[in-house]
Amino acid sequence: MAESKDTTGKAGHWLADRLIRGAIWVMLRLPFDARRALAAFLMTRIVAPLGGWRRRIRENLALVRPDLPEAEVRRMELAVPRSIGRTLAELYSGPDFVARVAREPLQGAGVPALEEAHRTGRPVLLVTGHLGNYDAIRGALIARGYPVGGLYRPMDNPFFNIHYVAAISRIGTPLFPRGRKGLADMLRFLRGGGMVGVVLDQSMGDGALLSFFGQPALTALSPAEMALRYDALILPTYGIRRPDGGFDLRVEAPIPHSTPEAMTQALNDSLEAQVRAHMDQWLWTHRRWKMENKTW
Known part of the structure; x- marks a missing residue:
């Protein structure tokens, strides 16, 4: 059976x-x-x-x-x-997409800190959510010569996953699949002064119960924990789609190092503010508030 x-x-x-x-x-x-x-x-x-x-x-x-x-x-x-x-x-439009985002200016209070980290080789975690196009910042920075990798979750459909990974690789590499080997490769890249894009707004069974839109949401603490462990800059970043077909590439002020919970809640709050401002660009189709039998 x-x-x-x-x-x-x-x-x-x-x-x-x-x-x-x-x-x-x-x-x-x-x-x-x-x-x-x-x-x-x-x-x-x-x-x-x-x-x-x-x-x-x-x-x-x-x-x-x-x-x-x-x-x-x-x-x-x-x-x-x-x-x-x-x-x-x-x-799926690698070169065309990168050409579009490469000419967009970086905006926001975090741009000077990002540029300084690039100049000095400080590790950086670029944290975003499924808002606008979450790969816009990665593509734009790679086009500018920044060493940016991406952490991704392999698709449930293994046949689709093959060409999906090939497609996002055309935007830029390296890419690191979630899992033991991918994590080890990503940490090696980060420790060497690389920048890693992370999508935070997925319900993680082993995450902390934090607030998102006033509701409990299981949220991974790992980006904040990595920032603390490797003295990495941690920046909320967003690629917001404009009506003219371009993108606003936003780099918000760095999240101050404190506790993983406080830092991750600040990331949730940053994303929530952006989602409220651009409601129809967020992934309202996924189960963000799935509780996995945990209590608030």
């Missing part, structure tokens, strides 16, 4: 990947902006309804933003998948 279930799951992953590859092949035949528009349309009109995304968006908004008018909730049901589609197209 287990073997049959595994076989069925593998076949399902293979079929889903074939469909995704076909859509990506068509998408990449188009100019950059047209490809983003097509991906946005497919996500909004096909993937979101089939994947139950609209229900998940409604549930998350009801939990943390029950004050939103119904008309705004309905708008978000369409706007969030549209943003996800654009992000996917950008991640």
